[in-house]
Amino acid sequence: MSSGKFKDFEAALLRAAEEFRKIKRTEIIRLISNLDADGISAASIIIRVLERLNFSYSVSILHQLKEENAKELAEEDYEYYVFCDLGSGQLSHINKYFKGKQVFVFDHHEVQGVADGNVVHINPHEFGFDGSSEISAAGVCFLFARAVDKKNEDLAHLAVIGAIGDVQEKNGFQGLNKVILEIAVSKGRIKVEKGLRLFGLQTRPLHKLLEYSSDISIPGVTGNESGAVQFLKEIGVEPVDNEGKWRCFSGLTDAEKKRLVAGIIMKRQAAGVRNPEDVFTNVYVLPDEKPGYFRDAKEFSTLLNSCGRLGNASLGIGACLGDEKQRLMAVSSLKDYKKEIVSSMNWYKDHVSSGSDRIIKGRNYIIINAKDNVLATMIGTIASMISKNNDLEDNVFVLSMARNPDNTTKVSLRITGNPDGVDLRSIVSELVERVGGEAGGHQYAAGAVIDTDKEGLFIEEAKALFESFRV
Known part of the structure; x- marks a missing residue:
């Protein structure tokens, strides 16, 4: 710099x-x-x-x-x-x-x-x-x-x-x-620490932490709840405490944490995963916070995002400023947010499997027109999740759309693999120039607001533009 x-x-x-x-x-x-x-x-x-x-x-x-x-x-x-x-x-x-x-x-x-x-x-x-x-x-x-x-x-x-x-x-x-x-x-x-590249180290039950370990694939464990529980028992880490409650990573002893890390690496090694020891990342800990939703900066940011997306931004601000009452309400908002994500992703999966015309697939793009079935404030999150899904190849444009209450439509654009040389904001800006609306965002996460009656035209222009790309 x-x-x-x-x-x-x-x-x-x-x-x-x-x-x-x-x-x-x-x-x-x-x-x-x-x-x-x-x-x-x-x-x-x-x-x-x-x-x-x-x-x-x-x-x-x-x-x-x-x-x-x-x-x-x-x-x-x-x-x-x-x-x-x-x-x-x-x-x-x-x-x-x-x-x-x-x-x-x-x-x-x-x-x-x-x-x-x-x-x-x-x-x-x-x-x-x-x-x-x-x-x-x-x-x-x-x-x-x-x-x-x-x-x-x-x-x-x-x-x-x-x-x-x-x-x-x-x-x-x-x-x-x-x-x-x-x-x-x-x-x-x-405080910056080296830790497992898993989301939810502070709050997720151990078996769920491993089941949802999409960032570090653990064969037989990732995506498999019973497999995660069995794995923990095999390495001598009891998933349930003496009171019958599911344990979190933050509640493990140092010896248990070491056994868990070693077990994950050996499991990956035995399955022939490339770079099996590549399971660590920086963890940003807020030392003044107690274990929970506000101690890990990544979990804190997710909670803030959930508040904003569900129209509860004031709770997020209160959480940042240390208001305990607002923090409790923000955690409740996070739970609602997770339910909304599950509902939105289920809608997407159902429409993909049924061959619905709401999901348009091309050589290098997928266009999702959720209309009123997904919150406009959530459609960018859904596009991001789909773009990170291993089901799609690299260099696939993911365009998602959902309607606002004021006869406008929110558009979000992502691309799988985030290749160099592709600027999603300039792509959205070009589409808006052709169709009308307002564009914004960054290189790898861009969006726009267009009139709802222009959805069809926007989709056709997007298809033509995507098909002209050679990434």
Whole structure:
């Protein structure tokens, strides 16, 4: 990472902080953020900054900043607005409707347009950093918070959670994310450990942890509940405690953990799995948290995502800020989210097996038009899960669609294998240019909102565009 780039970025953040400090404490700050884990983490950081500066504030969480949203927000009786994880792709809307207002935009999506003079626009892309891999919106908000007051460095863990939620952790961080992680570690907010590459080390029952071990295939165990229970007994790790409750990995003794790791490696080795010892990854532990949903940063980010996707973003913000009552409700929301995922995936599997016209397959694409059968806020999650499914070959486009209540349709695009040289955001932008709508996202996770009556046309244009690709 170039020190010159970082200094330029820091200078812009300091100017933004100086501008922000000029606002009278009697003003109410209008805060708008995105509904995913990164957006919720970003909003939580800004809220803590506002509270420490004794500002009052009003918060809204949006799925996407459409032109009508910008117009409605600008008509509200506020003078100062902060956009997190939104805005860089909608500068034309902000310029058009927020004249005479003071606006701060902290985003990491690709920039479209140039901000007017009343808009303080902070985006890493304008300083040579990749916002899809080197820093998330929560990271941008954290660096702004740090520029406001170094005491805000104690919020670094929220930026790490946001980056993980935005899938920017690839067995380590790079760029500005790495700098932020180092701050979080130095402040004692994050502890980095080597651990098994399994999701749910803190909360899932051991046998379920192994049954769902899609990231490290364990022959005879992965996808096999009874096989997982039998495996644990074979290696001398009792899956049930003395009270008859299922045990979690976090509750094992050190000796049991070692037996489990050795058992997994030997099981993979015996089955001829390539690189059988490749079962470890970085685990980001929040040492101030008790074992549970908030101790592992990856599990924390999933919980935040669940809150946002089900319209409970305020619970996610409360969880980030340590509100115990909100945390209990957030855990309940996570359980509802898991049920919604199961329901959505069952719908998909049923329609694939029945040959439904809602699932369109081509040489290098699969298009899923869920219409009203899957929540629009969930369709991106479903597309991501399908794109990571081993049933599909690499370089297959996964386009999913679901309807919003306002006669628009949410579109999400992913690709299996995440090949180099493919920019999904540019593909979605091209489709939107042909059909109409608004596009956004990153290289490997992009989306759009289109009019529902344009679904058929959008699908036909997408098929033609995908078929022209040679990845």
